[in-house]
Amino acid sequence: MSSLASQIEFVPLESLQLDPCNPRLTDAEQAGGKTTIEQLKLMDREYDPLTIAESIAKHGYFASEPMIVLDEGSDMLTVLEGNRRLAALIGLADPEVSAQFRDPKRWADLRERTNVPSKVPVIRADSRLGVAPLIGYRHISGIEPWKPLQKARFIANLVDEKEKLSFDEVNEQVGEPRSTVAALYRNRAMLKQAHDWGVDTSGAEASFGVFTAALNRKALRDFVHAPAPPQVNERKQPLPDTTETRAAITELLDWVFGEQRIIKDSRRLRDLALVVESPRALAVLRDTRDLGEAYAAAGGPQQQVVKRLRTAAEGIRDSVRDINETPGLADDDGIAETGQACLRAAAELGELLPDRPEQ
Numbered sequence: 001m002s003s004l005a006s007q008i009e010f011v012p013l014e015s016l017q018l019d020p021c022n023p024r025l026t027d028a029e030q031a032g033g034k035t036t037i038e039q040l041k042l043m044d045r046e047y048d049p050l051t052i053a054e055s056i057a058k059h060g061y062f063a064s065e066p067m068i069v070l071d072e073g074s075d076m077l078t079v080l081e082g083n084r085r086l087a088a089l090i091g092l093a094d095p096e097v098s099a100q101f102r103d104p105k106r107w108a109d110l111r112e113r114t115n116v117p118s119k120v121p122v123i124r125a126d127s128r129l130g131v132a133p134l135i136g137y138r139h140i141s142g143i144e145p146w147k148p149l150q151k152a153r154f155i156a157n158l159v160d161e162k163e164k165l166s167f168d169e170v171n172e173q174v175g176e177p178r179s180t181v182a183a184l185y186r187n188r189a190m191l192k193q194a195h196d197w198g199v200d201t202s203g204a205e206a207s208f209g210v211f212t213a214a215l216n217r218k219a220l221r222d223f224v225h226a227p228a229p230p231q232v233n234e235r236k237q238p239l240p241d242t243t244e245t246r247a248a249i250t251e252l253l254d255w256v257f258g259e260q261r262i263i264k265d266s267r268r269l270r271d272l273a274l275v276v277e278s279p280r281a282l283a284v285l286r287d288t289r290d291l292g293e294a295y296a297a298a299g300g301p302q303q304q305v306v307k308r309l310r311t312a313a314e315g316i317r318d319s320v321r322d323i324n325e326t327p328g329l330a331d332d333d334g335i336a337e338t339g340q341a342c343l344r345a346a347a348e349l350g351e352l353l354p355d356r357p358e359q
Contacts, residue, residue, distance in 0.1 A: 009122060092116045095111065129173075148184065158170050194253065251286075281295070
């Protein structure tokens with residue numbers, strides 16, 4: 001982190017290059033060996049530098065937000081933080097580049113009324129790890145969050161590449177709980193495993209947040225033999241390489257992301273989780289690909305209500321025990337407020353249920 005305390009310096013715009021390991025890029029895009037113009041066209045297509053260019057044209061370029069750069073021993077400085085800003089500046093400065101962007105006329109109009117700086121403010125980093133806290137807090141737990149898969153790539157780079165950090169160390173670097181770090185790492189590693197097994201993972205990569213939501217459900221994790229976050233190990237494949245596991249992950253990705261997917265609303269992941277817990281319902285789903293029919297075979301809403309009520313009853317009993325055993329807990333404002341909410345909900349439930357003799 002010592003480099004972040006250095007003085008801001010101004011360097012020629014042409015001395016800066018985009019980061020080929022930018023977590024915004026997919027694994028294929030990072031590994032593709034793209035030329036500079038290909039990288040810039042990708043940034044224009046996927047990450048909207050035009051919006052930043054419009055801000056620069058209107059307000060000027062703020063020296064108070066230096067890019068973070070890394071000197072990797074070449075003539076160029078690699079931009080670790082600020083790749084969209086760099087793409088915007090290059091698009092404004094170089095008409096041959098912006099002519100290949102999606103809206104060349106808009107770029108040309110902006111160029112006519114923009115004074116593009118020939119030198120831009122940067123701070124030199126000693127290493128990628130040295131700026132991980134700044135980037136992590138900004139894009140993972142901070143004000144400009146990345147999408148879930150981009151977060152997972154950043155975490156995986158810290159764990160798998162040169163730094164070889166533990167989940168606890170990543171937690172310290174980026175400010176996310178260890179469980180979240182482990183879950184994102186696991187989910188990305190699972191897709192890499194599945195891809196290596198020949199499974200189509202493109203849908204899950206495009207909707208990584210939905211894939212994460214699926215794996216937040218224990219029944220779906222158990223179905224594909226995925227570990228819970230506390231059991232995930234750094235630099236270890238999360239899935240066992242068995243025929244059963246390969247078939248299960250293939251089925252899950254097909255049901256949720258395939259061309260003939262049966263999950264068209266992520267809220268129905270709850271129903272799918274109930275189905276895979278029931279051998280009878282799972283057989284119906286495999287035979288019919290009808291989630292509604294399989295859900296009914298699993299007990300449908302009746303099973304869901306019983307499961308939730310059982311969990312609630314167990315939680316209340318455990319809470320009563322803890323309150324009895326720990327003096328002062330009952331006076332806690334949060335506990336009192338939540339307890340009153342439980343009492344109100346129980347009263348509403350009591351009005352709906354028929355009177356029955358106590359068992």
